[in-house]
Amino acid sequence: MALVELKNIRKTYHAAEIVRGVSLTIQPGEFVVFVGPSGCGKSTLLRMIAGLEDISSGELLMDGRVMNAVEPAGRGLAMVFQSYALYPHMTVRRNMEFGLRLARMPDAERAKRVGEVARILKLEPYLDCKPGALSGGQRQRVAIGRAIVRHPKLFLFDEPLSNLDAELRGHMRVELATLHRRLGATTIYVTHDQVEAMTMADRIVVLRDGAIEQVGTPLELYRRPCNRFVAGFIGSPAMNFLPLTVVPTETHEVRVELAGGVSLTLPIHYQTRLVGIPATLGIRPEHVRIAHGDEAAFRGNVLAVEHLGALTLVHVRLPDDRMVVIQAEGDADLRIGADLSFAFPAAHCHLFDAAGVSCALAG
Amino acid sequence: MRPGSPFPRRLALAVALVQTLFPLYWALVTSFRRGPQLFSTAPFARPDFGNYRQVLSDPSWWRDAANSLLSASAVGVIALLLALPAAYALGRMSFRGRGVILALLLGCSMLPQIAILSGLFTLISRLGLYNRLGSLIFADLFFALPFAIWLLAGFFRDLPRDLDEAAMLDGCGVLRRLTLIHMPLIWPGIVATGLLTFMNCWNEFLFALTFTLSDSARTLPVSIGLISAPSRFELPFGIIMSASLLATLPPIFLVLLFQHRIAAGLTAGAVK
Ligand SMILES: Nc1ncnc2c1ncn2[C@@H]1O[C@H](COP(=O)(O)OP(=O)(O)OP(=O)(O)O)[C@@H](O)[C@H]1O
Ligand SMILES: [Mg+2]
Numbered sequence: 001m002a003l004v005e006l007k008n009i010r011k012t013y014h015a016a017e018i019v020r021g022v023s024l025t026i027q028p029g030e031f032v033v034f035v036g037p038s039g040c041g042k043s044t045l046l047r048m049i050a051g052l053e054d055i056s057s058g059e060l061l062m063d064g065r066v067m068n069a070v071e072p073a074g075r076g077l078a079m080v081f082q083s084y085a086l087y088p089h090m091t092v093r094r095n096m097e098f099g100l101r102l103a104r105m106p107d108a109e110r111a112k113r114v115g116e117v118a119r120i121l122k123l124e125p126y127l128d129c130k131p132g133a134l135s136g137g138q139r140q141r142v143a144i145g146r147a148i149v150r151h152p153k154l155f156l157f158d159e160p161l162s163n164l165d166a167e168l169r170g171h172m173r174v175e176l177a178t179l180h181r182r183l184g185a186t187t188i189y190v191t192h193d194q195v196e197a198m199t200m201a202d203r204i205v206v207l208r209d210g211a212i213e214q215v216g217t218p219l220e221l222y223r224r225p226c227n228r229f230v231a232g233f234i235g236s237p238a239m240n241f242l243p244l245t246v247v248p249t250e251t252h253e254v255r256v257e258l259a260g261g262v263s264l265t266l267p268i269h270y271q272t273r274l275v276g277i278p279a280t281l282g283i284r285p286e287h288v289r290i291a292h293g294d295e296a297a298f299r300g301n302v303l304a305v306e307h308l309g310a311l312t313l314v315h316v317r318l319p320d321d322r323m324v325v326i327q328a329e330g331d332a333d334l335r336i337g338a339d340l341s342f343a344f345p346a347a348h349c350h351l352f353d354a355a356g357v358s359c360a361l362a363g
Numbered sequence: 364m365r366p367g368s369p370f371p372r373r374l375a376l377a378v379a380l381v382q383t384l385f386p387l388y389w390a391l392v393t394s395f396r397r398g399p400q401l402f403s404t405a406p407f408a409r410p411d412f413g414n415y416r417q418v419l420s421d422p423s424w425w426r427d428a429a430n431s432l433l434s435a436s437a438v439g440v441i442a443l444l445l446a447l448p449a450a451y452a453l454g455r456m457s458f459r460g461r462g463v464i465l466a467l468l469l470g471c472s473m474l475p476q477i478a479i480l481s482g483l484f485t486l487i488s489r490l491g492l493y494n495r496l497g498s499l500i501f502a503d504l505f506f507a508l509p510f511a512i513w514l515l516a517g518f519f520r521d522l523p524r525d526l527d528e529a530a531m532l533d534g535c536g537v538l539r540r541l542t543l544i545h546m547p548l549i550w551p552g553i554v555a556t557g558l559l560t561f562m563n564c565w566n567e568f569l570f571a572l573t574f575t576l577s578d579s580a581r582t583l584p585v586s587i588g589l590i591s592a593p594s595r596f597e598l599p600f601g602i603i604m605s606a607s608l609l610a611t612l613p614p615i616f617l618v619l620l621f622q623h624r625i626a627a628g629l630t631a632g633a634v635k
Contacts, residue, residue: 052528073534085525089547099533146529 001028002153009058020210036207077154078147086131155187228356246274259320280352285327287348296341394604414605427586435564446511454519472510498574518552
């Protein structure tokens with residue numbers, strides 16, 4: 001278990017700044033997930049922690065020791081690559097014990113460790129196979145096994161599941177989470193799959209363009225995204241965004257007007273600075289309520305219906321041509337082309353100002 | 364997906380086979396003939412190993428073969444030893460001028476031999492290598508080395524980068540990465556490069572003719588070229604052909620020996 005501290009870490013490649021001042025403290029034993037769109041610098045950041053990439057400026061500390069100049073092998077960490085990077089000419093056993101051999105660990109202890117890891121990962125039948133003879137999921141387990149036999153203080157994963165099919169991915173997700181609970185090592189996990197992030201993380205770090213947007217537990221990010229980017233990135237299906245204008249009121253709550261003359265009162269502290277600026281309303285599909293009568297403030301035309309079994313996703317077009325996705329329970333009986341009325345419960349609405357910053361923390 | 368329907372493909376294959384094998388076949392037929400029979404155009408001949416017996420019973424043939432074997436193996440081994448680190452640097456590391464060096468190497472191995480012949484001749488005389496096997500090894504390396512570096516650099520370059528990094532995390536330095544990870548993986552490429560180098564030198568004629576004078580340092584291609592009959596009005600085709608065919612055997616044997624090594628796609632399963 002290691003305490004990892006990043007202090008204003010930066011990375012520049014030929015004058016382009018890829019990682020722009022990341023500061024973060026990761027507690028011993030914590031499972032931290034880096035998410036962000038492709039190219040935002042997640043892998044670069046992870047590789048700097050691993051020592052595979054030089055840190056242009058800033059400090060990396062592990063258990064209080066500055067690690068910037070320490071060799072990758074000396075940092076006490078193990079990494080699992082997206083491509084697995086198994087040594088194809090070595091058997092599974094050799095792959096797993098390669099690092100231990102180089103570290104001159106006595107034979108007996110080495111065999112014990114490999115045996116133990118093979119048992120945990122159910123790799124015993126394959127110990128004498130070459131990686132080429134294994135399936136994708138088995139190779140992935142070998143890659144993980146190679147990482148855990150070394151008893152690292154810190155685990156790094158770079159999109160380890162992205163080459164697996166959906167079913168195996170779900171299975172490995174649970175396996176990794178179980179493994180983490182069992183080993184208790186500090187873990188940094190990179191992914192751009194927000195489901196992985198939500199289900200596995202103690203804390204999620206959302207990155208964009210090489211900088212941290214928000215850090216928090218999965219539910220914090222889900223409930224209180226600090227800006228429009230995080231709001232759109234966390235949660236699936238993605239949050240709906242609609243333009244609005246804030247109208248002046250006497251009350252202490254914000255009153256907003258949307259296209260089509262719909263107005264809502266949000267439980268958000270009123271600020272005069274918001275009046276008149278182009279702001280945005282955000283609401284998650286699962287919070288939009290199909291409603292009838294007085295309660296239904298919005299009307300739209302059903303454009304598409306996706307039945308997922310337990311859930312139904314309804315794509316609705318508003319009169320001003322904007323799209324809203326609604327998630328309904330069960331297999332709601334909706335016809336394409338029909339009119340649908342619905343409501344936005346005020347407690348679940350998010351308000352973002354012109355710069356996309358969340359104005360207050362709804363529900 | 365295989366291109367083309369079976370029939371045109373087989374036809375093309377047959378044409379290619381005949382085109383490459385017919386000269387060999389004709390050499391075989393000729394090697395069974397002696398005297399006036401040599402002028403026969405019949406495409407068959409009764410196997411008669413008289414010519415072979417004559418070639419093999421000549422001690423100078425064996426000496427020439429040994430010279431060929433020695434020089435070609437030496438060039439193959441030296442070229443590989445020198446090319447491996449160079450190719451590793453060119454294929455695995457990025458530095459300024461890498462592309463230029465690779466292009467120069469390719470250019471060097473494409474130079475016509477005759478272009479550097481006179482320069483090499485001076486160099487070899489100064490070094491005191493003239494009429495020694497060393498001159499051949501030295502001269503052949505001029506072409507073998509750039510060629511080997513260029514080929515091997517390609518093999519090194521195609522290895523996945525993640526493998527290096529995994530090895531670095533496992534605690535491998537450059538040298539151990541080269542010997543424990545990369546070399547086993549490009550082993551087929553190393554073998555193929557060594558074989559190609561060996562064969563090029565085994566067949567090399569111009570340098571061997573220019574830089575050796577006496578029998579002691581003569582190699583097979585030159586010795587075959589110099590085979591003559593007692594009378595200067597006949598050319599002993601039968602003997603020349605049997606000697607040539609015998610000279611093709613060692614390379615063929617080597618290829619067969621290493622065939623499975625070359626064919627094995629060892630990188631399968633490294634990634635994904
Ligand atoms: N060696 C390099 N030289 C120059 N630019 C690089 C290098 N490595 C990465 N980059 C750039 O850094 C940026 C971030 O790359 P990085 O691989 O960290 O993204 P990522 O967040 O991991 O994306 P993905 O989700 O696609 O893996 C990219 O724009 C990439 O072009
Ligand atoms: Mg990446």
